[in-house]
Amino acid sequence: MRPAFKRFAIFLAALALAGCPRHRTYHNPDMDFGAVKTIAVLPFWNLSKDPQGADRVRDVFVNALLSTNSVYVVPTGEVARAVQRLNISTPTPSSDEVMKLCSMLKADAVVVGVLKEYGEVRTSSATANVVALSLQMQDGGTGKVIWAGASSKGGVGWSARLLGSTGGEPVNDVTEQAVDDLLEQLFK
Structure with missing residues (x-):
């Protein structure tokens, strides 16, 4: 093989590997996830620029979780x-707060989350929508983390950077992809 062709082949392989998703998921091996029938989803902590992004992503997550027909999700108003009655002021409650909350709501687990990015990102020649989200589930009986996962979808890819395209997928589609990825991590 010619050296120039070999370098080009290595470059393409590196690009392909760079685009592969890396999941960092934790499942407590001692937990019986079949025992989790009722889940309370707390408001997500919003680190994005969009002040309503966390609420939008939480709604998509709750609806997707309900659509699995495997758990009951406590209504967000309850x-x-x-949360207000127990004066839980942090987006990541302590183990004691989780146990009290689950006792009050008759929930088996609590899901908390952090929305890291939501909406449009730009480079010098391209724009696209991105959603980056981390979630964790805490057991209602012990308050311990029993599952954690993260997903990042959308963004400006190498081809868009190279060709200078604009647009990308709508933020709703990117949100659904991120949520679907997290549910796949949870139920595997």
């Missing part, structure tokens, strides 16, 4: 009242 969760909000219980």
